[in-house]
Amino acid sequence: MPKIIHIITPIITKGVRSLDDVAPLTGSNLEFRHSILDKGPSSIESEYDEALSVPDTIVKAIEAEQNGADAIIIDCMGDPGIKPVREVVSIPVLGPAETSMHVAAMLGQKFSVVTVLDSVVPIFRNLACLYGVSEKLASIRSINMPVLEIEKQLDKTQEMLVAASLKAVQEDGADGIILGCTGFLGCADKITAHLKSEGIDVPVIDPIPLTVMTAYALATVGLAHSKKTYTPPRKKLIVGY
Amino acid sequence: MPKIIHIITPIITKGVRSLDDVAPLTGSNLEFRHSILDKGPSSIESEYDEALSVPDTIVKAIEAEQNGADAIIIDCMGDPGIKPVREVVSIPVLGPAETSMHVAAMLGQKFSVVTVLDSVVPIFRNLACLYGVSEKLASIRSINMPVLEIEKQLDKTQEMLVAASLKAVQEDGADGIILGCTGFLGCADKITAHLKSEGIDVPVIDPIPLTVMTAYALATVGLAHSKKTYTPPRKKLIVGY
Amino acid sequence: MPKIIHIITPIITKGVRSLDDVAPLTGSNLEFRHSILDKGPSSIESEYDEALSVPDTIVKAIEAEQNGADAIIIDCMGDPGIKPVREVVSIPVLGPAETSMHVAAMLGQKFSVVTVLDSVVPIFRNLACLYGVSEKLASIRSINMPVLEIEKQLDKTQEMLVAASLKAVQEDGADGIILGCTGFLGCADKITAHLKSEGIDVPVIDPIPLTVMTAYALATVGLAHSKKTYTPPRKKLIVGY
Amino acid sequence: MPKIIHIITPIITKGVRSLDDVAPLTGSNLEFRHSILDKGPSSIESEYDEALSVPDTIVKAIEAEQNGADAIIIDCMGDPGIKPVREVVSIPVLGPAETSMHVAAMLGQKFSVVTVLDSVVPIFRNLACLYGVSEKLASIRSINMPVLEIEKQLDKTQEMLVAASLKAVQEDGADGIILGCTGFLGCADKITAHLKSEGIDVPVIDPIPLTVMTAYALATVGLAHSKKTYTPPRKKLIVGY
Amino acid sequence: MPKIIHIITPIITKGVRSLDDVAPLTGSNLEFRHSILDKGPSSIESEYDEALSVPDTIVKAIEAEQNGADAIIIDCMGDPGIKPVREVVSIPVLGPAETSMHVAAMLGQKFSVVTVLDSVVPIFRNLACLYGVSEKLASIRSINMPVLEIEKQLDKTQEMLVAASLKAVQEDGADGIILGCTGFLGCADKITAHLKSEGIDVPVIDPIPLTVMTAYALATVGLAHSKKTYTPPRKKLIVGY
Amino acid sequence: MPKIIHIITPIITKGVRSLDDVAPLTGSNLEFRHSILDKGPSSIESEYDEALSVPDTIVKAIEAEQNGADAIIIDCMGDPGIKPVREVVSIPVLGPAETSMHVAAMLGQKFSVVTVLDSVVPIFRNLACLYGVSEKLASIRSINMPVLEIEKQLDKTQEMLVAASLKAVQEDGADGIILGCTGFLGCADKITAHLKSEGIDVPVIDPIPLTVMTAYALATVGLAHSKKTYTPPRKKLIVGY
Structure with a gap:
């Protein structure tokens, strides 16, 4: 099945x-x-x-x-x-953030996240901390592209992702890239190809x-999350949901 | 004013x-x-x-x-x-968690949180991590008392808080205690007095x-949170709120 | 294919x-x-x-x-x-160690490794460090069973794994268990069942x-390891291999 | 009272x-x-x-x-x-260092210290370590101004503090600034105003x-420091004090 | 020469x-x-x-x-x-603390300090932090013996050092011991011998x-401390010294 | 003797x-x-x-x-x-890596390693992690000189080591330098002299x-490594060695 x-x-x-x-x-x-x-x-x-x-x-x-x-x-x-x-x-x-961060940590020593907007950079820093991989995080770079604009400006988005990924590797010491928005689905191949054409052979993770x-x-x-940590909530009065 | x-x-x-x-x-x-x-x-x-x-x-x-x-x-x-x-x-x-944890870190070397239920222990561990004070956290101990029972069983609650605080100091190395539920408001004095009667002089933080x-x-x-990190959200369509 | x-x-x-x-x-x-x-x-x-x-x-x-x-x-x-x-x-x-440690970190907050001999405990501590998950490691416990004895003493092995796992959860704060030898393959179900019978519902990872x-x-x-970090070795004279 | x-x-x-x-x-x-x-x-x-x-x-x-x-x-x-x-x-x-560092950690994710001389930079690094906030420290920048010159060269001091604060935010990733000398008392407003005129809205802490x-x-x-950690010294012969 | x-x-x-x-x-x-x-x-x-x-x-x-x-x-x-x-x-x-801690970190994975009084335990914790070896510190144990009593009660001191060292290895996970007072000079051999008689072969560091x-x-x-970090103090008026 | x-x-x-x-x-x-x-x-x-x-x-x-x-x-x-x-x-x-890293940590706050090739940079990062001194590591810089070329191109090697050391101090915040190949033996004096001529007085460690x-x-x-951590291997069948 x-x-x-x-x-x-x-x-x-x-x-x-x-x-x-x-x-x-x-x-x-x-x-x-x-x-x-x-x-x-x-x-x-x-x-x-x-x-x-x-x-x-x-x-x-x-x-x-x-x-x-x-x-x-x-x-x-x-x-x-x-x-x-x-x-x-x-x-x-x-x-996808937790999964990508842990796999990136397995594929190299330091990963960078390239994402949509400056406003989500603090969110990624918090997630890296909570997931226990802060010391594997090289940098978080944003391309200043709102989520709902990605598809409309796909070429520009991909160009900017390539540029941000290059900087992540060359200036921030990353040896792997995580695409920092699930809306970037499908962009990894183009970035990988472009990086390889510059002599840079690092994994580019498409999170979904x-x-x-x-x-x-x-x-x-047959593995699932620990119920010791994720205890089922006690029944109680809740209004509005 | x-x-x-x-x-x-x-x-x-x-x-x-x-x-x-x-x-x-x-x-x-x-x-x-x-x-x-x-x-x-x-x-x-x-x-x-x-x-x-x-x-x-x-x-x-x-x-x-x-x-x-x-x-x-x-x-x-x-x-x-x-x-x-x-x-x-x-x-x-x-x-109150963030404030208490940072002040506890100022008042000593290692603090413990004594709280209501096992189900919130992972929450405190995550908060200590996000607030950057994990290395100051000695332990988190729960007394298995639901929030809405505290007031109804106040004497038992206080006894159990004293017992948990003693263990935190004597077994976990804590030199300060944070009451891990704002529903414990008012209990700090009694715990402090009891600990002192055992020769233990550590701060007990009543968070509120x-x-x-x-x-x-x-x-x-005139200080407030960084708007670089807490950027005002972009306007967008939201349904249901 | x-x-x-x-x-x-x-x-x-x-x-x-x-x-x-x-x-x-x-x-x-x-x-x-x-x-x-x-x-x-x-x-x-x-x-x-x-x-x-x-x-x-x-x-x-x-x-x-x-x-x-x-x-x-x-x-x-x-x-x-x-x-x-x-x-x-x-x-x-x-x-299997790297994979299990990162997945354990995804399934909970703190994992323990239960392994064969005291002599490999320092090895696991080093691996957790290198893989960047030290802060997710609750403990490493050994059952003092040589690798090639596991199959010969399978029942005893499983009993000792259950006992060590219980201690890891109850004394060391683990919310997940990694079987610390690939020779333990197939033992996870029995341990999980036993832990559940004690009211403990945590993932037990069979690494292979x-x-x-x-x-x-x-x-x-289509992801592989970073060639920036794992650079192909330069050709050179090597004797004996 | x-x-x-x-x-x-x-x-x-x-x-x-x-x-x-x-x-x-x-x-x-x-x-x-x-x-x-x-x-x-x-x-x-x-x-x-x-x-x-x-x-x-x-x-x-x-x-x-x-x-x-x-x-x-x-x-x-x-x-x-x-x-x-x-x-x-x-x-x-x-x-003031301990207090400012912990409050800066509460107001954002990463703070920088802008201080008087290179010779005190190692001191701040040690303090951040001891206070448990190293991971919240973005950078320490000095303006090379001796303490007793601050008041005599107040305009120049403020200009240099603004310049150092800008670099801390733009190059080092700070989202908050701590004035790294109590002799800078009163300079925060001017720095805040200047940063805001550049579109940067981050807290600037005047420590005193x-x-x-x-x-x-x-x-x-009614909270004071832990006497478990700050034990009263034993009485003994002391010469010269 | x-x-x-x-x-x-x-x-x-x-x-x-x-x-x-x-x-x-x-x-x-x-x-x-x-x-x-x-x-x-x-x-x-x-x-x-x-x-x-x-x-x-x-x-x-x-x-x-x-x-x-x-x-x-x-x-x-x-x-x-x-x-x-x-x-x-x-x-x-x-x-001697800095030297012993770094050498202990070279000789094993985790060291413990056995020292004179509870009042100096926080001092060692701070030193381990400043010297960058906190993650190598298993524990600090005191024997409650004032410094000037050591020589007068040398046998009792040595017995208590042996007991504390045993606990450090068996309960705290230490694989090396640092004698936490330079007044313990000469006690290492006796402790080493006693530990070996219990089957424990770990280095015991006599700091001086x-x-x-x-x-x-x-x-x-021909190596000395970095003058970049330990800059010679600027000349200035000093009263009383 | x-x-x-x-x-x-x-x-x-x-x-x-x-x-x-x-x-x-x-x-x-x-x-x-x-x-x-x-x-x-x-x-x-x-x-x-x-x-x-x-x-x-x-x-x-x-x-x-x-x-x-x-x-x-x-x-x-x-x-x-x-x-x-x-x-x-x-x-x-x-x-020599472990010894140099721990001594560098004793001589200042942050050291850099200047080494031969990019391919060994990840190795040093792993060693710093294992030896517990990651937080003391400012950077690792390579001069792209194969080991067996060092002696043949000694002048060029020394020039590049000076240049890399200068960058380590001025851009990466190092206050000490470790020569990252034992083949650099004898180069430390020249680098130290050159750095001093630029007003930089930091230790340069020649590892051997x-x-x-x-x-x-x-x-x-009379100290040696902990046999608790470095247990003698159990006797067993080994083929080919």
């Missing part, structure tokens, strides 16, 4: 993510499902946006597990809601495919 | 907090205001509870600033919403009074 | 590892190959044993890549030779299956 | 500090007292200067407590004598007012 | 240290000189004692260099005055002989 | 090292012996080269101890085989003389 990976894109904007994006990964053992939010922000570019994305992400995650998912991926590099969602479900819940395959790995070997 | 400290208790339960609790601190230069939530959990004992407390905490914080507050305190030791709230207001926003006075200090000298 | 995962068991002892051990993971997209060493130690229980396992491991790795492998796994929790092997091949090279699936994930998304 | 904050300026030079400097903070609840040294250096710009300032600072601190002070502030950014003074008195003893108000906060809530 | 090692015992008590203590190290290349203080404490057991030992230690160090010493050793495990003394002389200045030989090593190869 | 220091140059190339290099250190108490390898690489510039140097280094070390050596030095800045060699002998085994004298220090005071 195939493993069902449920991707929650924690925004209300339709069309930003489609399952076509991960179709190349689908095989006889892997099936995808997808949700976006009914309530929440149209994109995530701040702690404020994240905060408003979490309550409905929790709802969608509970539904995903009830509908038979084997693992959940939160499709945003802020990994919003990853901790409360792990409390309310028993299947593995993966964030990597996270999907890592979720598949965990589901296959 | 007095400084106005606005306390947001990020739960829906009435009567847990009253301004009488901080009345002894009121002087000619200090005035208090208070909000509780319309939407959210009845108490906070998990990441899930925190997540559902944040959206309305943001609303109450914006209102507090509009109504002239000079500083905001989030009245929960999980410091829920501290980062998004700092993005949406310009006045200082203090969390300390955080109130620190907020007053920041408001008086 | 399936991904070919080549497992190198870096010892000379036949029969310790068979591809039956990973057969449950084989699917239409995954194929296994296996080597043991011609020169080297019969088991690995010290830095000395590791040192003597590396030269022939390098040879086997070069052959594996030449024969079309998509990823290589070094089947020993000391990850012997992982760095030089990454220099001489271009495909991903995974060690996890590492196999992680190798498959990397091979599928 | 007002809280009495006793400021010890640990040098022999008259006129560098006057209580007028903190007069704006005086209210019905706050009263100031002041000492300078009889024996010691004319300014503090090295470990050597610090060492010679400590013995008489201890004397002045004991006198301050005997005369009814509620808290003591050591008016030098090297925090000279802070540890022995805490051993010999029971009231809170605050250093902040430390005064923090001392007031601690005195009000 | 022999290297001249000047030992400054930073207390006023005569007879605690004699050059006979290091006589076994004297060879054709090594000559010893010795000073005690004219002003200062009779022993060092607190930050307060240290503070009062520093001014005259500086005087004795300047004299030692002027009289041709090739290196200076400060004969106290608090390393009092090590930083200001390095500013005022150009020859190497070694502290090790520091003497390290000073000899530095003097022989 | 003199102490016998045995230097193992872990390569097969004759003439790169001669005991003349350390002759100035020889005195009545110090005697040198030397081995090179029969099997291994001609120089060490990668993890691969290191791996192939270790097995015969182990052989030479066992022989050195059997022949009466008092301490062993592995003459390569990668410290290859330092851990397994410590398991198989009882005398002190020193690596320092390591020799440190080995002499340890042998004299």
Whole structure:
């Protein structure tokens, strides 16, 4: 039986993510499902946006597990809601930032994140700290491109990602690059090629495919998050949710 | 003119907090205001509870600033919403966990947190990490007492806090204690007295009074959070909030 | 086309590892190959044993890549030779210790390693340091069972692993367990079951299956180790190898 | 009754500090007292200067407590004598470096210190380490201005502080600035204004007012340093002091 | 020509240290000189004692260099005055704590300090932090024996040192022991022998002989402390010294 | 009786090292012996080269101890085989990288390593991590000069070492320099002189003389590596060595 990976894109904007994006990964053992939010922000570019994305992400995650998912991926590099969602479900819940940072740490000594806006730089620094990989973080560089502009300005985005990645390697000492927004899906190959043409052979991580395959790995070997740390919440009166 | 400290208790339960609790601190230069939530959990004992407390905490914080507050305190030791709230207001926003941890680090070499339930232990470990004081954290001990039971079982609570504090000092190497729930307000004196009777003279931090006075200090000298790190969110379509 | 995962068991002892051990993971997209060493130690229980396992491991790795492998796994929790092997091949090279430690860091806050002998405890401490996860390491506990005795005394081994895991969770603060020898393959289920019967629900990582699936994930998304860090060695005169 | 904050300026030079400097903070609840040294250096710009300032600072601190002070502030950014003074008195003893560093850590993610001379840069690095905030320290920059020249060259000093602060934010990643000499008292507003005119909105900490108000906060809530760590010295023969 | 090692015992008590203590190290290349203080404490057991030992230690160090010493050793495990003394002389200045901690870090993975009194435990923790070896520190244990009692109660002292060392190895994970008072000179052999009789073969560092030989090593190869970090103090008015 | 220091140059190339290099250190108490390898690489510039140097280094070390050596030095800045060699002998085994890094940490706050090739930069980063001195490491700079070219291009090598050292001090914040290849023996004086002519007075460590004298220090005071951490390997079947 195939493993069902449920991707929650924690925004209300339709069309930003489609399952076509991960179709190349689908095989006889892997099936995808997808949700976006009914309530929440149209994109995530701040702690404020994240905060408003979490309550409905929790709802969608509970539904995903009830509908038979084997693992959940939160499709945003802020990994919003990853901790409360792990409390309310028993299947593995993966964030692309956490997964990419740990894999980058395995592929080299120091990674850099190249991301959308200055406003999310502090978020990545906090995540690196929480995930225990601060000493593996070379730098965080932003290209000042709002999330919902990426697709509209794809060529410019890719050029700027190449430039930021080059600086990360040459000035900041990175030996690996993490694309710091799941909206950059599909840009890794072009960046890798450009870096190689400059004689730089470092991994460029496209977070969603990597996270999907890592979720598949965990589901296959039967590992999930520690319930000692992610204890199911006690029942209590809650108003408004 | 007095400084106005606005306390947001990020739960829906009435009567847990009253301004009488901080009345002894009121002087000619200090005035208090208070909000509780319309939407959210009845108490906070998990990441899930925190997540559902944040959206309305943001609303109450914006209102507090509009109504002239000079500083905001989030009245929960999980410091829920501290980062998004700092993005949406310009006045200082203090969390009792962050304040207590930094002051404890100033008063000694290693502090312990004694708190309500095992389920919040991982939250404190994450906060110590984010606040940059992990190496000052001796231990986190819980007494297995739900938040809304504290007042009902006050004597038992205090006894267990004394016992946990003793172990923190004698077994974990702590030289200071942080009460790990704002619901423990008022318990510090008894614990201090008991520890002294055992020959142990260490500070026991009651977070809310300390955080109130620190907020007053920041408001008086005109310091607030860095807007480079807590950038105001970009305007965008948001549904449901 | 399936991904070919080549497992190198870096010892000379036949029969310790068979591809039956990973057969449950084989699917239409995954194929296994296996080597043991011609020169080297019969088991690995010290830095000395590791040192003597590396030269022939390098040879086997070069052959594996030449024969079309998509990823290589070094089947020993000391990850012997992982760095030089990454220099001489271009495909991903995974060690079970590195993989397990990073995944354990994703599944909880603090992991413990339960391993064979006191003599390998310093090796794990060094690896946690090099892999950047020292602050996620709760403890390393040994059961004083030589590698080649595991299979002969399997029941005793499992009992001692359960006891050590319990202590790791209850005394050392672990919220996840890594089996610290690839010879423990297959013991995780029993330990998990026993811990659950004591009310402890934490992940118990069986390193080889996890590492196999992680190798498959990397091979599928096309990621390999940074050649900036693992530079191919310069050609030079070498005698004796 | 007002809280009495006793400021010890640990040098022999008259006129560098006057209580007028903190007069704006005086209210019905706050009263100031002041000492300078009889024996010691004319300014503090090295470990050597610090060492010679400590013995008489201890004397002045004991006198301050005997005369009814509620808290003591050591008016030098090297925090000279802070540890022995805490051993010999029971009231809170605050250093402006320690206080500023912990508050800066609360106001953002990374702070820089802009100070007088290269010779004190190693001192700040040591203090950040001891206070447990090394990972929050972005950089230390000096303007090469001797302490006793500050007032004589105030305009030049302020210009150079602005330039150093700009570099700290733009090149070193700081999101907050600490003025690294208590002789810079009063310069923060001008720097803040200049940075804002360049679009940079970060807190600039003037250490003495902040430390005064923090001392007031601690005195009000009844917290002092841990006597477990700052044990009163055993009585013994001492010659020359 | 022999290297001249000047030992400054930073207390006023005569007879605690004699050059006979290091006589076994004297060879054709090594000559010893010795000073005690004219002003200062009779022993060092607190930050307060240290503070009062520093001014005259500086005087004795300047004299030692002027009289041709090739290196200076400060004969106290608090390393009092090590930083200001390095500013005022150009020859190497070694502290037994710093030297022992770095050598212990070379001889194993984790060392413990066994020392005289609880009151100096925080001092060692600070030194380990400043010297950059905190992660190598397993524990600090005290035997509650005042410095000037050691010689009077030598048998009891040695017994308690053995007991504390055993606990450090067996309970705290130490693989090396540092004797945490230079007054323990000569006790290492007995402790080593006792530990070996219990099957524990770990190095026990007697700080003064090790520091003497390290000073000899530095003097022989012509290395001294960085004058970039230990800048000579600027000339200025100083009263009372 | 003199102490016998045995230097193992872990390569097969004759003439790169001669005991003349350390002759100035020889005195009545110090005697040198030397081995090179029969099997291994001609120089060490990668993890691969290191791996192939270790097995015969182990052989030479066992022989050195059997022949009466008092301490062993592995003459390569990668410290290859330092851990397994410590398991198989009882005398002190020193690596020049470990020794230089710890001594550099004692001589200042931050050191830089200036080395031969980019390919060894990751090796130094790993060593600094393992030796526990990462926070003391300012930078690692390479001059792109293969090991066996150093002597042939000595003037160019020294010029480039000066240039790299200057950048390390001025741009990276180093206050001490470690020569990152034992083939640079003898270059320190020229670099020190050049730096001083630019007003920079920092220690420049020539690793082999320092390591020799440190080995002499340890042998004299009777300290060796912890056998708790470097346990003698269990006897077992080994093929090919």
